[in-house]
Amino acid sequence: MNVARKSRLAAGLGAVLLGASACSGIAGAQPNGGGGGSATATASQAVVSVLPKNGATGVDTNGAVKVSVAKGKLTKVAVTSSDGAAVDGAISADGRSWAPSGALRTGTRYTVATTATDTTGRTSVGSSSFTTLTPAAGATTYGVFNVDPGATYGVGMEVSLNFTKPVTDQAAVNKAVTVTADSQVEVRGHWFNSQRLDFRPKAYWKPGTKVTLHLRLDGVKTASGVYGKQYKDVSFTIGRAQTSVADNTAHTLKIYRGGSLYKTYPASLGDAQHTTYNGKMVIMEKDPVVDMDSRTVHLGNAYHIKDVPHGMRLSTSGTYAHGNYWRPLSVFGHQNTSHGCVGLHDVKGGGDPSTPAAWFYNNSLIGDVVQVVHSPDKTIAPDNGWNGWNMSWAQWTSN
Numbered sequence: 272m273n274v275a276r277k278s279r280l281a282a283g284l285g286a287v288l289l290g291a292s293a294c295s296g297i298a299g300a301q302p303n304g305g306g307g308g309s310a311t312a313t314a315s316q317a318v319v320s321v322l323p324k325n326g327a328t329g330v331d332t333n334g335a336v337k338v339s340v341a342k343g344k345l346t347k348v349a350v351t352s353s354d355g356a357a358v359d360g361a362i363s364a365d366g367r368s369w370a371p372s373g374a375l376r377t378g379t380r381y382t383v384a385t386t387a388t389d390t391t392g393r394t395s396v397g398s399s400s401f402t403t404l405t406p407a408a409g410a411t412t413y414g415v416f417n418v419d420p421g422a423t424y425g426v427g428m429e430v431s432l433n434f435t436k437p438v439t440d441q442a443a444v445n446k447a448v449t450v451t452a453d454s455q456v457e458v459r460g461h462w463f464n465s466q467r468l469d470f471r472p473k474a475y476w477k478p479g480t481k482v483t484l485h486l487r488l489d490g491v492k493t494a495s496g497v498y499g500k501q502y503k504d505v506s507f508t509i510g511r512a513q514t515s516v517a518d519n520t521a522h523t524l525k526i527y528r529g530g531s532l533y534k535t536y537p538a539s540l541g542d543a544q545h546t547t548y549n550g551k552m553v554i555m556e557k558d559p560v561v562d563m564d565s566r567t568v569h570l571g572n573a574y575h576i577k578d579v580p581h582g583m584r585l586s587t588s589g590t591y592a593h594g595n596y597w598r599p600l601s602v603f604g605h606q607n608t609s610h611g612c613v614g615l616h617d618v619k620g621g622g623d624p625s626t627p628a629a630w631f632y633n634n635s636l637i638g639d640v641v642q643v644v645h646s647p648d649k650t651i652a653p654d655n656g657w658n659g660w661n662m663s664w665a666q667w668t669s670n
Contacts, residue, residue, distance in 0.1 A: 317393070319338065319387050319397050320338070324401070333490070338383065340387045348360065374490040384397075406498045410498060414435075415435065425509070426476045429471045433467050441465075441670075443493065450485070452472070459471070459668050475512070478529075481506060483505065487502060514527050514642065519607065522539060524537075524627075536615055536627035537605075539595065545570075545609070548646065550642065552585035552656060554640075557635070574610065578620070580619075586651060590611055616628060
């Protein structure tokens, strides 16, 4: 073979080798510069480990997701659900690991995308996916709450949830269930027992405040083998400021608007044998007609009035503010004759809008506060209705 032919073959072979080198590098690798030599592609030494493994199913929603790196640092971790929602989490201070800040949702497919760099700055990327468990029948719980979306409530409204199963991990639920207000006021929760969690601010809400209950319970392990099943927001608004004071001694109901006395009506509270609780009571429900049977409040056959007009419940145990047509008008403002309720003059059927009971009913909101003073009875228990206002802020925030 002559010299010219050898030169052409050598040149052609070099071109082939150069082309092969240019196409065989690892994606994301950075070239390693050499003194006077040709550049070569070198893979990043950062090795990312993701648990659970790619394609895993039935993954627990709590504590199963762990991302770590060897020979490098994590620079980005993105975990997203199948509907595009991002999972909150943070890379550790040393850049070696990442974990979600809360529970994942049940029965959901998640994708994990990672980026890491080694000590020379070379990048390593990766991705995987997994699907979380679907709890067995009977292994879920939810909180039955007392607020409706878009509703308007009084300044004393408390948000109350009753869970369908006992909660043993209250700390996890405290992170998953919160209440916020656009007025930036602090709102705190209080556990009355293993199934009831109520929320309120330190003082009554300001009129016009928008309040939102945030439920992020889906996937939260509330007890051994039990998972939460709610993921939603419920927003409502606080209306005008109205509070009332029922005075057991003066036999009056004074109604305040914006802190100023607005109206005073004669009233009749509990008699000497059936005294009315003292304390602040929040209107829980309003019913134009209430069937009141003494047997339901453990008073035997003392009464059964099927058509009590303008009823507003103040306690779970049966305290009401309501209209009274069966007592003479002369009683109101002078005698206490009820079985523990706050009674106002009314007519049978409740059809006269000018009576005190009708006005009070028509101008009250669920969430308004009726405070009873000067009664010989004890202060109502804070969990007998939505009456946490009878606890100090220190007591309320103690758990």
